[in-house]
Amino acid sequence: MEIRVLLADDHAILREGLASLMEKQEDIKVVGEASDGEECLEKADLLRPDLVVMDIKLPGMSGIEACRLLKARFPEMKVIVLSMYEDFEYVNRAIQVGADGYLLKKAAGSELVQAVRKAVRGEKTFSPQVLEMIVASLRDEGRGTTGGGPLDTLTPREYDVLAMMSEGMSNKDIATSLFISTKTVEKIASGIYRKLGVGSRTAAVRLFLDSKI
Secondary structure, three states, X not given: OOEXXXXXXXXXXXXXXXXHHHHOOOOEEEEEEEOOHHHHHHHHHHHOOOXXXXXXXXXXXXXXXXXXXXXXXXXXOEEEEEEOOOOHHHHHHHHHOOOOEEEEOOOOHHHHHHHHHHHHOOOOEEOHHHHHHHXXXXXXXXXXXXXXXXXXXXXXXXXXXXXXXXXXXXXXXXXXXXXXXXXXXXXXXXXXXXXHXXXXXXXXXXXXXXXXX
């Protein structure tokens, strides 16, 4: 399967570099480029790419707003935010509008390539620094909202793993992020299910997300 990608960034030299990187991959094809949010929406409508790689700061319409509109118009289209901003406010807003990943521009090219492949499979990808912010935020929220519920029985490591599950990360991705083996993640997951009184990952994640409402 060939992954059709649209690049949206206001810096031509960066788009050229990304296009060169993508075109070296046998399974990825860059079908178009855009320099601002409005052009990105137009190109997305015309070209119908599988995925858009988008800067969060674009002239005129922001990348956040463009992402929101893309997801509203084309729910199946994936969007990966590529940004220089490590501020959690930007990360949180990107997640809220439906971004399928958030990578920092200092990430290696191989990370972006893998993120593209994962996104079309329905998996989320975040730069390690970004993931740390997400987990820390979820942990802080959990401490203030669980109110003695089953989530309070989880160890910090179990809570982190469950938070990552809620972001759509696979066991393999969680293992890589935490520098542990996949088998260890599976063992931790089993402990989570037992403590929460559920029998599946889906049920555990649902319970976790419900605690945030």
